[in-house]
Structures are given as C-alpha cells and as structure tokens.
Amino acid sequence: MPVANGHVAVVDLGYGDAGKGTVVDALCAAGPVHAVLRFNGGAQAAHNVITPGGRHHTFAQFGSGTLAGVATHLTRFVVVDPLALAAEAAALGNPFHLLTVDGDALLATPWHRAANQLRERRRGGDRHGSCGMGIGQTMEYALSHADAPRVADVHSPRTLRRRLAAVRDRLTEAYGELDVPPLEDVISAFQAFGATASIVDSSFTGRLLREGPCVFEGAQGVLLDEWWGWHPYTTWSTTTFANVASLCADFTRLGVVRTSTTRHGAGPLVTEAPLDLPEPHNGTGRWQGAFRVGHFDAVAHRYAVEVAGGVDALAVTHLDAPDRCPQLQLCTAYDVAGARLDRIVPGPFRDLEHQTRTTALLAEARPAEWHRPADWAGTIGDLLGAPVVLESSGPSRADKRFTDRARSTAGCSGR
Structure with missing residues (x-):
C-alpha cells in the first residue's frame, strides 16, 4: 500500500459520508492488501464505490475492497444482518468466497429492526436519527441479555431457535405486535447464511493480520461515536480507532475528511449553509432524515482527531467541490453567546451528561472565523495537524492521488 508498510485503519473524522x-x-x-476488516457498525453503512469502468455499489457489510478482489472479514465488533447480507451479496454476484465472519459477532434480527423503526416513529418530531436497520436495538438488547443471538448460533439449531424466540417474545412484549416474518422463516434464512458464509472463531483475526497488510474499514464517523458524539444524536457504535487497537497493536491511523462538512438528520451542524453541492448518492432518508451540508468545520474535526487519539495521516475527499461552489469556506472558530471558541473540550470518557451539555452548546454556536484557502488539502492538513497522503477529486479510484507524503508516512504505527 502507498500509505504504509503494515496495516491501515480508515476512520471518518466527521458525521459519516466523507x-x-x-x-x-x-x-x-x-x-497489496490481504483483507479488509470491518470493525464497527453493520448493515446501516453506505460506502459508495465506483470503479474506473463505471460500476457502482453501495457497500454495507462487505468491505469496500470487494470490487478490487480483496477479501472481507467481519470482526466481532460488527453487527451482522444475514438478510441484508444476502441481498448485498446477490448484487455483487455472491462473492462469499471472499467473506469470513467472526462467530462472536452479534446478529441483527427482523424484530430488532422493527422495534428500532417503531421507537423512532414514536419519537415524532424529537427523532434522534436512525438508519432504521436495528443496529442500535441489537446492541441495546445484547447489553441486557446474555443470550443475545450471535453468528455462531446459526450452526446450532436448538440454540438459534431458543435465542431468536426470546428476541421475538421480549421485543413483542416491550413494543407490541411487530410486523416481521414468521420465526420459522427467519430461522431458515439464518441457517442458509450459516451454510454459505465461512464462520470463524476470534483467533482468526490475528492469523489474518499476520498473513499480510490489511485495511480496517470504519463505519459512520467520529462525531457520531456512542461516547464522544453529540448525545443523543449518535450511533450505538465505537467509531474511533479503539476497536482496531484492541485487535491490532501496530497500524497507521488514516483520518478521512471532505472539503464540506455534512450530516444526515437531526443534531448539531454548526456550519450548515445552503451550498450548491448536490450529492448523487445522498438524500433524504425515511429514517435518517435530510442530508445536510455545511462549510468545512475545522473546530469539530479537530475535536474528532483529539478524541480519536490522533491520526498519522489524512485523506481529503471532494477536492473538486470548491471549484463547483465558490461560496465554500473553512470555519476555524465559533461564536457562542459572544465568546470565541476554537476548541471543543472533550469530557471524561463515557460521560453522556457532558456530551449532552456539549450538544446544547453547539446548538447555540455560530461560525465566527472564515477562510477560503488557495490550497484546500494543505490547509486542512495544517489545521488538523497531520500530512495529507491521499487527495480525491471524484468518486472513482482514478480520481485519487497519493502524495509524496504517503511514502514518508510508510511505517507509521498507532499510538
């Protein structure tokens, strides 16, 4: 790989969609890349890849290296949805030979998804934002129930039936009748997944990492992290490098940002503005809400770098946007009730009360300092304190340029 001699972890330093x-x-x-390892999230991911030949796929559970022929491993931190996975595999030509799945990963079921959607509807105008895929519901359920279904259960018919029936009964009791397929149909579909996918134990990840350089692919963004994001407008997922660090002792931390700052649905977006930057692969979603656009928010992205534990290098995307949108600028400080703020102070880890207060503060913040640079990539690198090793001006890999700094970054290791 141009960026490192070893493993690379790719993390979004915004709200996703970078x-x-x-x-x-x-x-x-x-x-050469031996495998792509997914290390958080699940079927709610939407990573768009367009090949130089024009083939487009929105990756959810398969790794975004699939069209380049690279294997995918779903680690124990991924919430696996066999029904969504089967649909994605069919769209890709069923590349199950490229897929391995950690048996300890949680299983998302149709009851989790239905309960997730019902809960979000009941919030009405106070929605937190959701992809409606049941990922958060699956995580929440597992925290309360030691018998939450896991991938390895698909190879044990008795255990699978018992655990799926428990999910059905408990969530039906909590939410009322849910519109889902019959239990027998779900069991059959999950067993078909077990007969098709290669399910491995957790020692497989270490063996995979020893066999060659790997890319860790994150989902969502640091500003949506379950503990560091603007509560309650967050994901039930660790979006920083923390999961990677628990799997791999030595890797390059690659942060991804785009020249505008965007987010789906509710929650703070301090630099939001009516910019003319259409998105062919993003729009208003039934559960996520509207796709929102704003100027580059250096304050929020610096916070993301800090709570993620720092980055070794950056990839800057959408570098064609400034030419398409002359109004686009960089914001380097906020105004909050007449006071200048250029740093969002992180609170103690897992302190959601602090994060709620930060959310309230950001709701009152307004951009105070603006700048339109001549060199967008270089300026962003300076603002975030890391070299830009990849510049992207379009959706295809043909639109990417690895800089000279990519060579000098080779061999960097995680902190």
Missing part, C-alpha cells in the same frame, strides 16, 4: 469506501477501494487497488 468517502471512506472510495478511500478503501483506492488503497486496495494500489495494493
């Missing part, structure tokens, strides 16, 4: 998928695809095409 281009993680296209960055992973470019890394895999440049090679």
Whole structure:
C-alpha cells in the first residue's frame, strides 16, 4: 500500500459520508492488501464505490475492497444482518468466497429492526436519527441479555431457535405486535447464511493480520461515536480507532475528511449553509432524515482527531467541490453567546451528561472565523495537524492521488 508498510485503519473524522469506501477501494487497488476488516457498525453503512469502468455499489457489510478482489472479514465488533447480507451479496454476484465472519459477532434480527423503526416513529418530531436497520436495538438488547443471538448460533439449531424466540417474545412484549416474518422463516434464512458464509472463531483475526497488510474499514464517523458524539444524536457504535487497537497493536491511523462538512438528520451542524453541492448518492432518508451540508468545520474535526487519539495521516475527499461552489469556506472558530471558541473540550470518557451539555452548546454556536484557502488539502492538513497522503477529486479510484507524503508516512504505527 502507498500509505504504509503494515496495516491501515480508515476512520471518518466527521458525521459519516466523507468517502471512506472510495478511500478503501483506492488503497486496495494500489495494493497489496490481504483483507479488509470491518470493525464497527453493520448493515446501516453506505460506502459508495465506483470503479474506473463505471460500476457502482453501495457497500454495507462487505468491505469496500470487494470490487478490487480483496477479501472481507467481519470482526466481532460488527453487527451482522444475514438478510441484508444476502441481498448485498446477490448484487455483487455472491462473492462469499471472499467473506469470513467472526462467530462472536452479534446478529441483527427482523424484530430488532422493527422495534428500532417503531421507537423512532414514536419519537415524532424529537427523532434522534436512525438508519432504521436495528443496529442500535441489537446492541441495546445484547447489553441486557446474555443470550443475545450471535453468528455462531446459526450452526446450532436448538440454540438459534431458543435465542431468536426470546428476541421475538421480549421485543413483542416491550413494543407490541411487530410486523416481521414468521420465526420459522427467519430461522431458515439464518441457517442458509450459516451454510454459505465461512464462520470463524476470534483467533482468526490475528492469523489474518499476520498473513499480510490489511485495511480496517470504519463505519459512520467520529462525531457520531456512542461516547464522544453529540448525545443523543449518535450511533450505538465505537467509531474511533479503539476497536482496531484492541485487535491490532501496530497500524497507521488514516483520518478521512471532505472539503464540506455534512450530516444526515437531526443534531448539531454548526456550519450548515445552503451550498450548491448536490450529492448523487445522498438524500433524504425515511429514517435518517435530510442530508445536510455545511462549510468545512475545522473546530469539530479537530475535536474528532483529539478524541480519536490522533491520526498519522489524512485523506481529503471532494477536492473538486470548491471549484463547483465558490461560496465554500473553512470555519476555524465559533461564536457562542459572544465568546470565541476554537476548541471543543472533550469530557471524561463515557460521560453522556457532558456530551449532552456539549450538544446544547453547539446548538447555540455560530461560525465566527472564515477562510477560503488557495490550497484546500494543505490547509486542512495544517489545521488538523497531520500530512495529507491521499487527495480525491471524484468518486472513482482514478480520481485519487497519493502524495509524496504517503511514502514518508510508510511505517507509521498507532499510538
């Protein structure tokens, strides 16, 4: 890989949609990459990849290196949805030979999904934002129930039946009748997944990492992290490098940002503005809400770098946007009730009361300092304190350029 001699972890330093998928695809095409490891989230991911030949796929559970022929491993931190996975596999030509799944990963079921959607509807105008895929519901259920279904259960018919029936009964009791397929149909579909996918134990991850350089592909963004994001407008997922660090002792931390700052649905977006930057692969979603656009928010992205534990290098995407939108600028400080703020102070880890207060503060914040640079990539690198090793000006890997700094970054290791 141009970026490192060893493993690379790709993390979005915003609210998602910065281009993680296209960055992973470019890394895999440049090679050699042994495998792509997914380390958080699940079927709610939407990583768009377009090949130089024009083939487009929105990756959810398969790694974004699949079109480059690179294997995918779903680690124990991924919430696996066999029904969504089967649909994605069919769209890709069923590349199950490229897929391995950790048996300890949680299983998302149709009851989790239905309960998730019902809960979000009941919030009405106070929605937190959701992809409606049941990922958070699956995580929440597992925290309260030691018998939450896991991938390895698909190979044990008795255990699978008992655990799926428990999910059905408990969530039906909590939420009322849920519109889901019959239990027998779900069991059959999950067993079909077990007969098709290669399910491995957790020692497989270490063996995979020893066999060659790998890319860790994150989902969502640091500003949506379950503990560091703006509560309650967050994901039930660790979006920083923390999960990677628990799996791999030595890796390069690659942060991804785009030249505008965007987010789906509710929650703070301090630099939001009516910019003319259409998104062919993003729009208003039934559960996520509207796709929102704003100027580059250096204050929020610096916070993301800090709570993620720092980055070794950056990939900057959408570098064609400033030419398409002359109004686009960089914001380097906020005004909060007449006071200047250029740093969002992190609170103690897992302190959601602090995060709620930060959310309230950001709701009152307004951009105070603006700048339109001549060199967008270089300025962003300076603002975030890391070298830009990949520049992207379009959706295809042909639109990517690895800089000279990529060579000098080779061999960097995680902190």
